[in-house]
Amino acid sequence: MDDEQSPTATWQAKHRELYEQATRHSFILSIRDGTVDFSSFKRWLGQDYIFVKEFVPFVCSVLLKLQKESEINSDKEIILGGVAALSDELSWFKNEASKWGVDLCGITPFTANTEYCRFLQSFGPLDVNYTVAATAFWAIETVYQESFSFCIEGDHKTPTELLGTCQRWGNSDFGQYCKSLQEIADRCLKKAPADVVRKAEEVFVSVLKHEIEFWNMSSSE
Numbered sequence: 001m002d003d004e005q006s007p008t009a010t011w012q013a014k015h016r017e018l019y020e021q022a023t024r025h026s027f028i029l030s031i032r033d034g035t036v037d038f039s040s041f042k043r044w045l046g047q048d049y050i051f052v053k054e055f056v057p058f059v060c061s062v063l064l065k066l067q068k069e070s071e072i073n074s075d076k077e078i079i080l081g082g083v084a085a086l087s088d089e090l091s092w093f094k095n096e097a098s099k100w101g102v103d104l105c106g107i108t109p110f111t112a113n114t115e116y117c118r119f120l121q122s123f124g125p126l127d128v129n130y131t132v133a134a135t136a137f138w139a140i141e142t143v144y145q146e147s148f149s150f151c152i153e154g155d156h157k158t159p160t161e162l163l164g165t166c167q168r169w170g171n172s173d174f175g176q177y178c179k180s181l182q183e184i185a186d187r188c189l190k191k192a193p194a195d196v197v198r199k200a201e202e203v204f205v206s207v208l209k210h211e212i213e214f215w216n217m218s219s220s221e
């Protein structure tokens with residue numbers, strides 16, 4: 001049996017502090033302990049809608065890069081599933097926004113969001129490496145999965161109104177999907193040259209920093 005840690009698990013341990021800040025942010029903890037300020041939640045909702053609209057072309061760009069890697073066919077179904085799920089996700093945002101009285105048309109992205117969206121756009125060109133983009137994809141989805149699943153685990157006091165949101169990313173199917181993305185990233189990283197692995201680690205750290213800034217932006221006035 002191969003008991004060596006996978007590249008992604010190694011990075012999760014190596015960058016533990018940042019990883020915890022991204023997945024156990026005070027905004028998430030306030031949802032879990034029921035003290036969340038609903039105006040922060042509404043701010044997050046509107047800003048995340050803008051982010052997810054930008055996430056669609058990002059995931060499509062991962063799929064396009066995969067198209068060049070002819071031998072990896074099983075990845076295609078998983079990533080295509082991710083693209084399909086985003087259509088449902090955008091509808092969910094519209095529905096949720098109307099429940100909370102958030103006008104999605106009138107929202108201006110805050111700086112942290114603009115910078116994160118710019119980061120997503122940087123993966124667009126076809127010469128950006130598939131392994132690096134797949135690592136970013138896994139990290140982005142996993143931060144949400146680990147954050148929101150924490151709000152519905154164990155002895156939580158998450159407000160009833162927010163349970164749907166937490167289940168959206170915290171449910172076990174989404175957890176399984178993130179595991180599949182992790183397997184894709186690990187398989188690619190294990191056979192990648194050292195410069196690609198180095199770049200992928202940098203990207204992993206950047207995702208964590210952007211996610212922390214995104215939570216900071218949501219929870220501050």
Ligand SMILES: Cc1ncc(CN)c(N)n1
Pocket residue numbers: 048051052055140141143144211214
């Ligand atoms: C900021 C952010 N990060 C991740 C996700 C999960 N797709 C999201 N919706 N928004």
